[in-house]
Amino acid sequence: MPMTITEKILANHAGKEHVVPGELINARVDFVLANDITAPVAIREFEKIGVADVFDRERVTLVPDHFTPNKDIKSAEQALLVKNFSRQYGLTNYFEIGRMGIEHCLLPEQGLVGPGDLVIGADSHTCTYGGLGAFSTGVGSTDLAAAMALGETWLKVPESIKFEFTGELQPWVSGKDLILYTIGDIGVDGALYRSMEFTGPAIENLSIESRLTMCNMAIEAGAKNGIVAPDAITRAYVEGRCKRPYQFYQSDPDASYVKVYQYDVSKIEPQVAIPHLPENSRPVGAAGNVEIDQVVIGSCTNGRMEDLRVAAKLLQGKKVHKNVRMVIFPGTQEIYLQALREGLIEIFVMAGGAVSTPTCGPCLGGHMGILAKGERAVATTNRNFVGRMGHPESEVYLANPAVAAASAILGRIAAPGEVE
Amino acid sequence: MELQGRTWKFGSDVDTDAIIPARYLNTSDPAELAKHCMEDADPAFPEKVKPGEIIVAGKNFGCGSSREHAPIAIKAAGISCIIAKTFARIFYRNAFNIGLPIFEAPEAAEEINEGDEVAVDAGTGIITNKTTGKTYQATPVPLFMQQIIASGGLINYVAERVNKECTK
Numbered sequence: 001m002p003m004t005i006t007e008k009i010l011a012n013h014a015g016k017e018h019v020v021p022g023e024l025i026n027a028r029v030d031f032v033l034a035n036d037i038t039a040p041v042a043i044r045e046f047e048k049i050g051v052a053d054v055f056d057r058e059r060v061t062l063v064p065d066h067f068t069p070n071k072d073i074k075s076a077e078q079a080l081l082v083k084n085f086s087r088q089y090g091l092t093n094y095f096e097i098g099r100m101g102i103e104h105c106l107l108p109e110q111g112l113v114g115p116g117d118l119v120i121g122a123d124s125h126t127c128t129y130g131g132l133g134a135f136s137t138g139v140g141s142t143d144l145a146a147a148m149a150l151g152e153t154w155l156k157v158p159e160s161i162k163f164e165f166t167g168e169l170q171p172w173v174s175g176k177d178l179i180l181y182t183i184g185d186i187g188v189d190g191a192l193y194r195s196m197e198f199t200g201p202a203i204e205n206l207s208i209e210s211r212l213t214m215c216n217m218a219i220e221a222g223a224k225n226g227i228v229a230p231d232a233i234t235r236a237y238v239e240g241r242c243k244r245p246y247q248f249y250q251s252d253p254d255a256s257y258v259k260v261y262q263y264d265v266s267k268i269e270p271q272v273a274i275p276h277l278p279e280n281s282r283p284v285g286a287a288g289n290v291e292i293d294q295v296v297i298g299s300c301t302n303g304r305m306e307d308l309r310v311a312a313k314l315l316q317g318k319k320v321h322k323n324v325r326m327v328i329f330p331g332t333q334e335i336y337l338q339a340l341r342e343g344l345i346e347i348f349v350m351a352g353g354a355v356s357t358p359t360c361g362p363c364l365g366g367h368m369g370i371l372a373k374g375e376r377a378v379a380t381t382n383r384n385f386v387g388r389m390g391h392p393e394s395e396v397y398l399a400n401p402a403v404a405a406a407s408a409i410l411g412r413i414a415a416p417g418e419v420e
Numbered sequence: 421m422e423l424q425g426r427t428w429k430f431g432s433d434v435d436t437d438a439i440i441p442a443r444y445l446n447t448s449d450p451a452e453l454a455k456h457c458m459e460d461a462d463p464a465f466p467e468k469v470k471p472g473e474i475i476v477a478g479k480n481f482g483c484g485s486s487r488e489h490a491p492i493a494i495k496a497a498g499i500s501c502i503i504a505k506t507f508a509r510i511f512y513r514n515a516f517n518i519g520l521p522i523f524e525a526p527e528a529a530e531e532i533n534e535g536d537e538v539a540v541d542a543g544t545g546i547i548t549n550k551t552t553g554k555t556y557q558a559t560p561v562p563l564f565m566q567q568i569i570a571s572g573g574l575i576n577y578v579a580e581r582v583n584k585e586c587t588k
Contacts, residue, residue, distance in 0.1 A: 024564050041448045041488050049579050067446060074446035124486040124510055140488040140514035146578045154564065188433055189480040193509050222480060222508055277433060364442040364485070383484060385437045387460040392441075 002252035004160040005229055006195040009135040009249055013118040021159040021258075029059075030117040030244070032147045035103055035360075036064040036075070038122035039082045041141035046148050054089050055151030061093040061112065062086055063103040066360045071367035101332025101358045104128040104216060104300035108208075109332055114238050115230040116247030120144065120153055124219045125300050125382065131212035132238065133230030133248060138219060158224045159258040160195040160251075165202035167266035172416040174310070175210025176302055176380065176400035178202075179217040180271035181263070184281030192222035194258065197251065202265045203228055208237045209306035216301045217382050220278040272378075272413060273398040276386045284403050287413045291323070294377040295408040296389075297401050298329025298356075299363045302380035305335055307401040312344040314405040314419055315351040321411030326353035327369045333358065353408070365389050371396075378407040421542040423500040423521060424550075425472035429534035432478030434461060436485040436511065440493040450496035453489050457497040471498035474540070476532045478504065482511025488518060495520045501540055503547060503558070505529045516565055517574040523547065528556035 001018045003011065011018050014025035034042050039062040046054075054060045062082045067075035086094040093112065095101065104125050107113045115133035119126060124138035139153070147153045163182060178198075183190070196218045203211070211228045218226025228234075230248045238246060269283040297303075297311050308330060320326045328348050330336040336358065339345050348355050362369030363381040371377055371390030376397065379389065384396035399407070402416040409419045438461040440453055447453070458465040475494065481504040482490060491514045494502070501521040515522045521542050528547045532538060536551040545558035561569075571577035 024562060037442075037445045038486065038488065041492075044448070045575050048575050049582060051582055072446060078446060078448075122486055122488075124484065126486075138486040138510050140486055140491075140510060140517060142488060142517035142574050143513055146574055149578060149582065156562075188483060189506065189508070192480065192506060219484075219510075222483060224509055365437070366442055366445075383435075383437070385435045385484060387441050388437050392460045392463075 002254040004197060004251045004255040005227055005249045006135055006160055006225060007157060009116060009118060010157055019157045021157050023157045024154060025157060026152055026154050027118055029120055029147050029151060029153055031059050031113050031119045032144060033061050033063060033103060034122035034144050035066050036068060036079045036082050037066045038141045040078050042122055042145045043081060043085050045142045045145035049149045051149045054148045057090050058092045060091055060148055063095055063106060065100060065102050067366050068359055069097050099333060102300045102303055102360055105303050105331025108132060109334055111241040111243045114242035114244060114246035115234055116249055120147055125216050127218045127225050128212050128216040128300060130215035130225050130227035131208060133228060133234055135225055137225045158193055158195045160197050161191055162197050162199055162257040162260045164200040164262045165265050166200050167202055167264040169265050170269060172270050172402040173268055174400050175206055175213040177268055177271045178265060179214040180273050180281040180398060181268050183221045183278050186221055188220060188277050188279045189222040194223055196223045196226045198228050204231060207306055208233060209304040213301055220382060270400055270403050270415060272403060273384055275384050275395040278384060278398060284415045290413040292378050292407055292412060293324060293375040294369060294371060295324060295326040295404050296362050296369055296377055296379040296381060297404050299381040301382045302401050303329055303331030305338055308339050308344050311401040311405040312347045314402060314416060316347050318351055318409045320352040320408045323411045324408050326408040328353055328355045329358060331358055362389055378404050378413060380404050422539055423542060424539040425474045425500050427474045427476045427532055427534055427536050427538050430461060430475065430477040433480045433483055434477055435483050436487050436490040439490040445489055448489060450492050453493035454496035457493040466497060469497050472500045474538050475499055475502045476529055478529060479506045481507050483508035486510045488514045491515045491518050491520045503528050516568055519573045523558035525556050525558040
């Protein structure tokens with residue numbers, strides 16, 4: 001019986017030969033995670049269950065990345081709760097500030113999640129790990145608490161949608177543009193409850209970073225997961241990195257999909273999603289003359305080396321526009337250090353930008369770059385909802401790091417070609 | 421269980437940032453969260469909502485973040501249930517897990533007006549608009565999820581399982 005990659009991973013973790021869409025399964029989880037916002041609720045619920053231990057100390061991690069470094073006393077108390085729980089239950093992995101990274105940049109980098117895994121996390125962007133060929137999905141704190149206790153979760157096998165990307169990428173186009181374009185086509189509920197499988201020659205040539213970016217935003221189309229079949233590029237990334245054995249799954253050629261979309265990437269320009277939904281994407285040239293106040297480069301969507309390199313390429317020898325503040329968030333300490341070694345941090349600082357320690361900070365309107373009433377930001381993040389980065393009357397425009405860097409230089413939404 | 425109350429109507433794609441903005445997520449205290457429920461969609465909502473009232477919304481209600489604080493805020497604000505065309509999937513699970521009744525009923529979500537008096541039979545999923553007299557049937561809930569509700573939420577369900585295994 002032919003299956004998709006998602007169905008194969010789910011079947012394996014449910015101890016079944018095969019599964020079909022709509023089937024309810026009880027699945028073994030390989031790894032579970034939460035952060036400083038969702039973990040406090042999960043801990044509260046976990047303690048109600050009355051078990052003495054988590055299912056596996058090596059497979060549960062709580063990453064304090066949202067309101068850290070602690071932004072106020074209440075946030076500090078939430079972070080302390082996470083730290084104390086991690087110590088009390090002897091969790092192998094706890095990441096204190098200074099060793100911490102944004103969870104969805106950190107876990108793949110540290111080899112804690114890998115191809116063929118089933119991962120659930122109390123963070124909606126847990127779907128990122130599909131970029132490695134894992135099944136991963138976001139859940140709430142209570143679901144996470146149950147999985148922390150049992151090492152299992154119940155799931156409904158999703159129907160799959162196939163997205164086939166062909167053609168050569170245009171200059172300055174990355175995974176971010178492909179996913180913004182896709183969400184613009186299918187809408188913010190275009191893949192509701194379903195799996196988004198990204199395939200085709202253009203995906204096979206895409207870097208791990210861009211694949212992670214694409215799967216990261218599957219949730220912005222309502223999807224349960226996003227996934228890319230692992231290949232030689234994946235192997236090069238995970239070999240010597242993954243701390244547990246991993247397994248490569250592929251969809252059967254005759255697996256069934258509820259829908260198939262085909263896109264020629266040579267026709268896709270750098271995209272901008274205008275307020276207030278990620279589905280409002282359009283070519284950067286069609287965004288109009290939009291003056292901006294802030295640029296944010298980073299986040300679990302675009303805070304990896306490839307992203308910083310692209311931004312630095314455009315910012316080298318240039319200055320951030322006098323009306324703009326630019327804040328850069330490397331995704332992890334390792335990325336920060338690598339950027340330092342490559343001279344990227346110097347480029348950002350010389351351009352007049354601020355470089356921060358890793359944090360989710362401004363992406364969710366937490367801290368480190370909140371917008372005032374009427375202010376506008378271009379951000380490489382994932383959501384541009386009302387009030388997402390601050391005041392309910394502020395605006396966020398989503399874009400890739402090249403568009404963000406060009407916009408920082410010109411003080412308005414700009415195409416990378418304008419500053420090359 | 422019959423739920424009955426006046427309705428508040430919202431559009432489509434109401435996201436979790438509108439339900440409970442992240443600036444209030446430095447606490448998980450339900451009463452605190454309730455004070456800011458739906459604030460970025462309707463700043464006056466926390467003031468005017470009364471216990472037992474019902475939210476009616478379009479498609480994809482609760483899209484965005486996985487924050488369980490969103491259904492917690494709605495429940496703590498006194499809302500008895502939500503009727504929508506569709507729900508975003510993480511919100512859907514979270515609502516069941518914390519015991520906030522939600523009903524997928526596209527026709528009801530379309531036709532019910534703000535301020536209508538609506539009654540919902542949580543067992544059968546039959547929705548009655550007492551203002552217009554029209555009735556609707558919500559999409560049935562999978563049996564497995566009915567068992568979670570019967571246990572009083574996911575944690576009780578898991579605790580029962582854990583206890584059963586201990587006494588085996």
